[in-house]
Amino acid sequence: MATRLKLAQARSQVRRRKIVAAATRLFGRRGIAQTSLTDVARLAGVPLPSLYDYFKDKRALYEAIVKREISLACPGYEAVLASALEEAIDRVGLKGTVQTLIKIRGNQVVEVTPTSGPKEYHKYVQAAVKRMRCTAGGADEVQVSLPVIFS
Numbered sequence: 517m518a519t520r521l522k523l524a525q526a527r528s529q530v531r532r533r534k535i536v537a538a539a540t541r542l543f544g545r546r547g548i549a550q551t552s553l554t555d556v557a558r559l560a561g562v563p564l565p566s567l568y569d570y571f572k573d574k575r576a577l578y579e580a581i582v583k584r585e586i587s588l589a590c591p592g593y594e595a596v597l598a599s600a601l602e603e604a605i606d607r608v609g610l611k612g613t614v615q616t617l618i619k620i621r622g623n624q625v626v627e628v629t630p631t632s633g634p635k636e637y638h639k640y641v642q643a644a645v646k647r648m649r650c651t652a653g654g655a656d657e658v659q660v661s662l663p664v665i666f667s
Contacts, residue, residue, distance in 0.1 A: 532570050534560040536584060539577050548578060582661050589620055589660045590650040597664060600644035605666050608636045614664045616641055620650045621657045637666060 538560035542551040553574055557564040571577040586593055614633030619626050628645045630638040641664050652658040 531560075531562055531566065535562060535567055535570055535577070536580055540581050540584075543578070543581065548574065553577070579663075582663065585660050586618075586662050589653065589658055590618075590648045593648050593650075593662075596648045597644050600647055601640055601664070601666075604637060604640040608634070608640075608666070610634045610636060611667050612637070613666070614638065614641045616645060616662045616664060618645055618650070618660045618662055619657060620652045620660065623649075623651045625650050626657075633664075634666070637664070 535556060539551070539556045542555055542559060546555075551574075553567055553571075554564055556577070557567045560567070567577075571580065590596075612634040614637050615631045617627075617629045617631055619629075625646055625648060628642045630641055644664075645662070650660075
């Protein structure tokens with residue numbers, strides 16, 4: 517029984533990775549608006565209803581891609597942000613999401629650009645992101661999008 521459960525969990529993880537990989541490819545090639553979830557399911561080789569078992573909509577799928585990208589470039593980023601931004605929400609007191617573009621060159625964050633969200637948090641996010649340990653993973657330079665949520 518336990519072996520069957522582990523096998524099902526492994527298949528589930530593989531299917532989820534296939535969906536995320538297909539969406540990454542299609543979103544990059546066509547753009548998010550021009551890519552349907554049917555297109556993603558077809559490229560991933562899964563039935564469309566199965567895709568909805570993993571992601572409730574296109575936004576949830578996009579968020580999974582963003583999280584994967586930042587996790588690869590900046591392992592452990594969540595703990596760094598949580599620690600560095602702990603006081604910010606108490607000081608500012610607003611809820612919202614700061615969308616941030618991070619430029620990584622080699623093993624260094626070289627640029628942090630908040631692109632939207634409450635401006636009161638921008639300086640806190642910039643300082644926190646600069647504390648993260650990131651790598652371009654062999655590329656000369658990598659740009660990663662990071663949503664920082666204050667709730």
